[in-house]
Amino acid sequence: MRLILQRVSSASVTVENDLTGKIGQGLVILAGFSHQDDETVISRLAEKAVNLRIFEDAEGKMNLSLLDVKGAVLLVSQFTLYADCRKGRRPSFTDAADPEKAQMLYHKLITAFRSYGVEVQTGVFGAKMLVEINNDGPVTIMLDG
Numbered sequence: 001m002r003l004i005l006q007r008v009s010s011a012s013v014t015v016e017n018d019l020t021g022k023i024g025q026g027l028v029i030l031a032g033f034s035h036q037d038d039e040t041v042i043s044r045l046a047e048k049a050v051n052l053r054i055f056e057d058a059e060g061k062m063n064l065s066l067l068d069v070k071g072a073v074l075l076v077s078q079f080t081l082y083a084d085c086r087k088g089r090r091p092s093f094t095d096a097a098d099p100e101k102a103q104m105l106y107h108k109l110i111t112a113f114r115s116y117g118v119e120v121q122t123g124v125f126g127a128k129m130l131v132e133i134n135n136d137g138p139v140t141i142m143l144d145g
Helices: 039-051 099-114
Strands: 004-014 018-023 025-033 062-064 072-077 120-122 131-145
Touching: 004 039, 004 072, 018 120, 018 131, 039 099, 039 131, 072 099, 099 120
Parallel strands: 025 072, 072 120
Antiparallel strands: 004 018, 004 025, 004 131
């Protein structure tokens, strides 16, 4: 599993002109799943993401976690995180999980974040989405499982 975490002041996702998710302060998390992933990676990376100290304290130091600031998550599935561009000019996605497995893992990831008491908003799995991100910092971090 590969997660791209972006610290945001606000973010939203729209599918076919319908707003499907919107958050204020928190994290936009782009999630990609490989065919090698299983449920063990879900719990490990969810725990890491909610406890990662990437929010600023009163002194401006990154000392606070998502849980500390009571932030929300906007979770968006993105198979293109497993693009392999080493050959040619068209990316290969052979490392990405098949859609059925990826969707199952995506829903388990939503449940994992909610188990920490985090508000989770989402896009629509497999849909073409318009994601608006107000990256705060900017702070962007990649977690691999």
